Amino acid sequence: MAWAGPLSTTDFLDLHFRLSTIPGEARAFEIWALRKPDDPLGIISSCATHLRDAIVSRGKGVRMTGAVVISEIFTDPEYRTRGFAKLLLKRVQDHFDKRDDLDIDFTVIYGNGSLQWYRKLGWKPVTATQLTINVERFQTCAECENELEFLTLQEVCNIADCDVNVSKLRLSKAQGPKTHIQLLPSAFLARRHLYRSALLAYKLRQGHTYNRHHGVSILEDEATEVSAWWVHDFQNSRLMIGRLFLTRLNNVDELVVEVLEAAMEEAARRGLREVVLWDPSPQVVVAAMTIWDK
Secondary structure (H helix, E strand, C coil), X not given: CCCCCCCCHHHHHHHHHHHCCCCCHHHHEEEEEEEECCEEEEEXXXXXXXXXXXXXXXXXXXXXXXXXXXXXXXXXXXXXXXXXXXXXXXXHHHHHHCCCCCCEXXXXXXXXXXXXXXXXXXXXXXXXCEEEEECCCCCCCXXXXXXXXXXXXXXXXXXXXXXXHHXXXXXXXXXXXXXXXXXXXXXXXXXXXXXXXXXXXXXXCCCXXXXXXXXXXXXXXXXXXXXEEEEEECCCCEEEEEEEEECCCCCCXXXXXXXXXXXXXXXXXXXXXXXXXXXXXHHHHHHHHHHHHC
């Protein structure tokens, strides 16, 4: 089973430096820190921000906009419960509120269980569901790998572009006075995750197990396709499905099962313990239960 430890400070900094070379990344990603006045490296609290494309619908079609995703919030244990993270987030908020060059409608925090703490700062907690499929007892099949159509990086980007168009179409059908928002599953986002996964595999000395299997696509006909792209998380021994894309929502249950089984096959072959997918649709949950019942 594949497990890997944390990165060294040198590797962590090198990872982010290399990610910053992705076209558009320097503008989209920033790290913020409160530090000690007399020590530039004495970090008290820090976080990261990511600019993301998004869409908004208020029952009258969709509008393109932007969003700020805040993640990796950290406070040195010595300085916790003293309001430093709150001060940092407030300053980050103020910074983006003053950015007239950006069209930003909302911010999102990816956090842990401290949801009530974020509520006090103005964010509304929204819980997320995680689907986890354990593959420890899954038997790999050499013939199955040859039958599957694994995705190249360019194919993942092409599917992401289609996913964005379908997302706009589906959200445009939202009715009623409520405001609906969605972060777009763009090709830029997919490319960043795949590049980061490859860098981590190299840094964690897992390059020998990493290959160009970035996802899988199963076609039933020209109008029916179910695809998924994924990243290998060797630190937590899991295969993370970044996005599961369906060209249609009805009568594709068997194809969803096949895609999930392909992900399980990939995880088992790379020595990973589980397959993880965030916010699965009811359709995907049913497919996972079908696999469980086999």
